[in-house]
Amino acid sequence: MQKIVALFCGFFFASGLIISGMTNPHKVLSFLDIFGKWDPSLAFVMVGAIGVYSLSYRWIVSRTAPVCGDKFSIPSNKDLDKKLIIGAILFGCGWGLAGFCPGPAIVNITLLNKQVIVFFAAMVMGSLIFQFTNKLNA
């Protein structure tokens, strides 16, 4: 059941990304470019998503367990550490360069566009490099 829910959530999530305009890198970059011709649309995506999620969050975690599982996996880490900040800086640079964050990059590979495939392959490489170097440090 959990697998079917995951498939369905992924499906629904992708359609939300496309309808919202997040899958269009030009739109993302116009949002980030506050000193150019600014397109504030993506702020509305955040408002819609955070509005729904924050309202349902309290109700959901007040349950003793999820519907198809035995416990909620919610991050317990509270450290505002260097890794978090450096990671966010690096991610922001990449986001501002190409206009893709991970979700829209995955959804866009279905268009089989060469640029997206190059970006996606590099993103997977970046993730693997992290995994490899993290293992060495551990």
Place this chain on the structure above:
Amino acid sequence: MIDYSNFTPYSALIGGVIIGLSSAMLLLFNGKICGISGITGNILVFKRHDTLWRTMFFAGLVCGGIVTFTLFPTTKAFVSDASTTVLICAGLLVGYGTRLGNGCTSGHGVCGMSRFSKRSILATCVFMISGMVTIYIVKHVVGG
């Protein structure tokens, strides 16, 4: 200066609500936080118990992409002016950075901010500012 010709508040809001609903469903049914970089990045870790639902979520994203792009063909039209070199650098930064910082726009930006997690609020502010500074340099300093 606001670019009203490309401003799409309604579809953005509707899309955002759908994103919020699907993230809430994943929490309600599976008890998982809907962070794309974490869910998909950890497919490559091969933890026996977790790999299958993560892969199913990834498959859902792909199927959702195919179906929605087919239903709304105009959404397919996108332009990226970035060169191959820039795309490779950007991809590496996004892949590495989201794993190091434990999240991206969905995990930190949507789920984390909604939970009032201090880590996520900080991360979201940092990657937003970092993205804004990057495009400012690319467009108005180098490209200006």
